[in-house]
Amino acid sequence: MSAAEEEVLERALGYAFRDRALAATALSHPSHAHEADGSRGNERLEFLGDAVLDLVTARLLFEARPDWTEGELTRARAALVKKATLADRARALGLPELVRLGRTEQRTGGEQKDSILANALEAVIGAVYLDGGLEPVFDVVRRLFGDALEQEDAGRDAKTALQEWAHAAQQQTPSYETVCDTGVENDEERFTVVVVVGGETFGRGVGRTKRAAERAAAEAGLRRTRSG
Numbered sequence: 001m002s003a004a005e006e007e008v009l010e011r012a013l014g015y016a017f018r019d020r021a022l023a024a025t026a027l028s029h030p031s032h033a034h035e036a037d038g039s040r041g042n043e044r045l046e047f048l049g050d051a052v053l054d055l056v057t058a059r060l061l062f063e064a065r066p067d068w069t070e071g072e073l074t075r076a077r078a079a080l081v082k083k084a085t086l087a088d089r090a091r092a093l094g095l096p097e098l099v100r101l102g103r104t105e106q107r108t109g110g111e112q113k114d115s116i117l118a119n120a121l122e123a124v125i126g127a128v129y130l131d132g133g134l135e136p137v138f139d140v141v142r143r144l145f146g147d148a149l150e151q152e153d154a155g156r157d158a159k160t161a162l163q164e165w166a167h168a169a170q171q172q173t174p175s176y177e178t179v180c181d182t183g184v185e186n187d188e189e190r191f192t193v194v195v196v197v198g199g200e201t202f203g204r205g206v207g208r209t210k211r212a213a214e215r216a217a218a219e220a221g222l223r224r225t226r227s228g
Helices: 003-013 020-026 030-037 043-064 070-081 083-093 103-107 114-132 134-149 158-170 210-227
Strands: 175-181 191-197 200-207
Touching: 003 020, 003 083, 003 114, 020 043, 020 114, 030 103, 043 070, 043 114, 043 134, 070 083, 070 134, 083 114, 083 134, 083 200, 083 210, 114 134, 158 191, 158 210, 175 210, 191 210, 200 210
Parallel strands: none
Antiparallel strands: 175 191, 191 200
């Protein structure tokens, strides 16, 4: 990473690395690292960051929602740390411009793939944890997910929440339409689904299964309703 790129990342995170080599490793996709020096890039940091993120989001939800049941907390945490959500947060951080990719991933637009961006964000979280401990991670996660942590319907299924909104606001029931199926088994972005309310497309989502794509579309629709 260049000094300018490091500053962009640190400014977005609200955290300054003491060991900037950790940040560079976090943003080195395995395809890039393998070509550069034969290493595995950010895979180990991704593993660590995934576990740390689970812990931190669980603690923040536990404190923010004392009236929620275990099931509601579990669903809310799952919604926060799912691939599509992490990819959205990674884009907000500017990671598509910072992640290092191998030649093949560059040619196929890897910098915009949800899987790559979500993994990179988890690796960054892992790097922050190694560099500064848990407290800075709490600050970073609050900065990244503060709005989502405050949502009243975060503990509910997105499709249920969107349906309740549509019934109340428009007296309509959302419908889901599959607009693309790559036909590739285990492709994380095999299905593309749109959710339609009153004849208008409210959200689009992708997923390995139709159900996952529908959930992602519902989440996109909910974000639209909140943005006015």
